[in-house]
Amino acid sequence: MKKKFDVVALGELLIDFTDNGISKQGNTMFEANPGGAPCNVLAMLQKLGNTTAFIGKVGEDLFGEKLKRVLEETGINVSGLVMDKDIRTTLAFVETLKDGDRDFSFYRNPGADMMLEEKDLNNKLIKNCRIFHFGTLSMTHKGVRKATKKAIKKAKENGALISFDPNLRPPLWKSLEDAKEQVEYGLGQCDILKISDNEIQWFTGEKDFDKAVRKIQDKYSIKLIVLSMGKDGSRAYYKDLKVEKSAFVQKKTIETTGAGDTFGGCCLHFILKYGLDNLDKGKLEKMLTFANAAASIITTKKGALRVMPAKEEVKDFIKAY
Numbered sequence: 001m002k003k004k005f006d007v008v009a010l011g012e013l014l015i016d017f018t019d020n021g022i023s024k025q026g027n028t029m030f031e032a033n034p035g036g037a038p039c040n041v042l043a044m045l046q047k048l049g050n051t052t053a054f055i056g057k058v059g060e061d062l063f064g065e066k067l068k069r070v071l072e073e074t075g076i077n078v079s080g081l082v083m084d085k086d087i088r089t090t091l092a093f094v095e096t097l098k099d100g101d102r103d104f105s106f107y108r109n110p111g112a113d114m115m116l117e118e119k120d121l122n123n124k125l126i127k128n129c130r131i132f133h134f135g136t137l138s139m140t141h142k143g144v145r146k147a148t149k150k151a152i153k154k155a156k157e158n159g160a161l162i163s164f165d166p167n168l169r170p171p172l173w174k175s176l177e178d179a180k181e182q183v184e185y186g187l188g189q190c191d192i193l194k195i196s197d198n199e200i201q202w203f204t205g206e207k208d209f210d211k212a213v214r215k216i217q218d219k220y221s222i223k224l225i226v227l228s229m230g231k232d233g234s235r236a237y238y239k240d241l242k243v244e245k246s247a248f249v250q251k252k253t254i255e256t257t258g259a260g261d262t263f264g265g266c267c268l269h270f271i272l273k274y275g276l277d278n279l280d281k282g283k284l285e286k287m288l289t290f291a292n293a294a295a296s297i298i299t300t301k302k303g304a305l306r307v308m309p310a311k312e313e314v315k316d317f318i319k320a321y
Contacts, residue, residue, distance in 0.1 A: 005077070006050040006272050007163075008129035009038035010151050012113040012137040013056045013071070013081070014090040015063050016257060018302055030093065032063070033257075033303030034070040036113070037135050037167045040258045040304045044265025044294065046075045047308040050272060053125045055080035055151065056138075059089035059112040070306060080122035084112045096255045106171055113137070116144045126151050131192075131268055132160045135167040139182035152189050161276060164190035165264050168199050176202075187220045191276060194264040197229040213237050223276050226267050226288075228260050234292055236267075236284045243281055245288035248296035248321050258304020259295040265308075266291035293318045 016035035023029050042052040054076050058064035060083040067089065071078050090111025095103045108114060116138065126132065132155035138148045152162060164186040173179040183203055187193065193216070197209065206212035213225055217237065225237040233246040270287040294314045301307040309317075 003128050003130045003160075004051065005053050005125065005129040007042060007045050007131045007133055007268060008053045008055065008080070008125045008155070008160075009042050009133040010055040010080075010116075010138055010148060011038035011135050012036040012090060013039050013054065013058055013067050014092055014108075014111065014113060015067070016303060017091060017093045018255065018257060019094065019096050020302065031302060032066075034067050034305045035092065035257070035303060036305075037137070037165065037261050038133060039071065039076065040261030040308075041133060041165070041265040041268065042076045043074050043305045044262050044308045045269055048266070048269045048311055050269060051077075053077035053080055053129070055116075055122055055125060057082045057084055057112045057116040057120065059083070059087055060085045061088055063089035063091070064112065074305065077125070080125045082116065082120045084115055087112045087115050090114070094255075094257055102255065102257060104169060104171060106169070108172065110141075114141045114144050116147050118147045118150050121147055121151055121154075123154060126154045126160075127158045129155065129160050130272060131163050133163040133165070133268070134186070135165045136179065136182050136186065137167060137169065137172065139185070140172050145182070149185075156189075161192060161271070162190045163192040163194070163264075163268060165194040165260070166199050166203075167260070168202070187216060187222065191223050192268070192271060193222045193225045194260070194267060195225065195227055196260055197227065197232070200227060209235065210242070224271070224279070226264070226291075228263050228295070230256070230259075234263065234288050236288055238279050238284060241279075241281055241284065243284040243288060245285060245292055248293050248317070250296060250300065253296075253299040255302065256299050259299050261304060262298040262308065263291045263295040266294050289318060290314060293321070
């Protein structure tokens, strides 16, 4: 049966207030960028010609309305987006540090994204996707955690591949032990894992990435693990293969928000194209090169959701580089 959606993602949709210089009065100015990792992934997939839908919750407020409009503009199906009359849309303030890394302050106590419940789930979307994607921000609190687990179960029952990106944000967890438990759950469910260098070291306690990946592979049956390493590029681990590609480092980088999501979205695009059962070294190299390039482009722009690069832009960038 042909599925209507290539990828359905569940999770947070919020406003990232990103540092945008200093005003004449000497105050920090923030720009309201639409954000949330799952939707960033969908925006990249949508830009590459895939059909996508989002499941999540925002407040019935100024920011919630704005976010809904942005998703519609981007082409992401919003029939799974719930508006909450009582709880405000989640906000995140993002400070860019001198080395280009970021510090987050979340206003989410509670925020609408964490109030998604099982009864809010749009089962039509879940049954009708080729890949179901999620992260751990929808696992931080009991109600939304139950909803996430129910959605994963339904997606699996309907033959979807499961994609997981832990996207760890320590300030949002009561404890990192709790976070670790939910990451373990995600690893036990997924066919595709996108994980960052610092997340895999934190989770496995291994400094060496190959050892860290082996630890995960020995315990969980994950078909493809893609590891993003920032300025050091990325790796893919598939069956007995390990493929590595260096990053496209550029002087024009202003911030790294959304780079990992852009990378992850590109990887899912290649899986939609080639499937997960017959990948080889050539396909994995092509996938990582394209994903690294797209991620590099996004570091030269503010925010991510609205400014994902088109396929031709990425190809031209690779040629010129």
